[in-house]
Amino acid sequence: MWPLPPPDLDARTVYTTCISKARPAKVKQRLQELEGDIATAADEYEKAAASAALHNLQHLRKLPDGNDPNKNDNKKLTGCYTSRMARKGSVGRDIYNQLLKGARRGRCPLCGHGFANTLDHQLPKEKYPLLSVTPANLVPACMACNHAKGEASPASAEEQTLHPYFDDVTDHVWLAARLTVPPEPGVTFFVTPHPDWPTPLTERVQRHFDMFKLAKLYAAQVGTELAALNDYLRGKPYRAIVAELQDRAASYGNRNSWQAALYRALAATPWYVKSGYLNEWDD
Ligand SMILES: [Zn+2]
Structure with missing residues (x-):
């Protein structure tokens, strides 16, 4: 997981921009009435996220079907995102683009x-409609991660996936890889929590790793990476190969990238350095 600076956007301003062209007038009026609730919810969200307590926001969940005193409030609010921010040409689309641009190198x-x-x-908008257009709740993501998470929301501290705007675990190398040797050579990625991490953080990092299927995603990249390396290492002395692999591992600024983890594991596996690199590596 890669931390990002939180977006420099005011939640109330984003909301009022998104609803500025709402029609008919009745809908707009109702959305305006909710402005205070939106600002309060965004405030609570930021405080909870900063203390890894998003599971404590259950009171912000949508009203159960049939008990909503103002009919369709939930739908009106989620629509602020889909029709008034995410839709191309909509009044909030610039904000959407600005949030996307927050992703490092895309x-x-x-x-x-x-x-x-x-x-x-x-926190999914279907469960937390008040947070539909809250900037701190909107994280740039790839399709696969967005899809993998779906409507999941945490019921306990341990169930929270890492939040790029609020969580930073880059001070510790928590991603590692292990080589298995013949007859079934392969690479497995796994989490190595810091022994001093509090239990909830250890569980959160593992949950994040599992939720986004990172073991599978990273393992799928190995074949291509190693095929190119095979020719390069061929015929080089043992020590030169170890040095090359260590250099490559160190060249990644992010020590928790799958490449850094992979090269660390290769350098530390004598079988690979001696002759393992000559193997065919399946994805
Ligand atoms: Zn992703």
């Missing part, structure tokens, strides 16, 4: 691999 911060071409609601 990469999805949830997996660090895919192209960030959508916005993911950290």
Whole structure:
């Protein structure tokens, strides 16, 4: 997971921009009445996210069907996102684009691999309509990550996936890879939590890793990466190969990228350095 600076956007201003062209007048009036609730919810959201407590926002969930005193409030609010922010040409589309641009080098911060071409609601809008257009709740993401998360929302501290705007675990190398040797050579990626991490954080990182299927995603990249390496290493002495692999591992600024984890594992596996690199590596 790759941290991002939180968007420099005011939640109330974003909301009022999105509803500025709402029609008919009755709908607009109702959306205007909700402005205070939206601002309060955004405030609560930011405080909860900063203390890894998004599971404590259950009171912001939508009203159960049939008990909504103002009919269709939930739908009106989720529509603020789909029709008034995400839709091309809509009044909020510039804000949508600005949020997308927050992705570092266009990469999805949830997996660090895919192209960030959508916005993911950290707390899903279908369950939390008041947070439909809250900037801090909108994270640039790739399609696969957005889809993998779906409508999932945390019921406990441990169930929270990492939030790129509020969580930063880059001070510790938590992603590792392991090589398996013949008869079935392969690479497995896994989480190595810091022993001093509090239990909820350890569980959250693991949950994030599982939720976005990162083991599978990263393993699928290995074949192509190693095929190119095979020719390059052929015939080089043992020590030179180790040095090359270590250099490559160190060349990644993000120590928790799958490439850095892969090269660390290769350098530390004598079988690979001796002759394993000559193997065919399936995806
Ligand atoms: Zn992704």
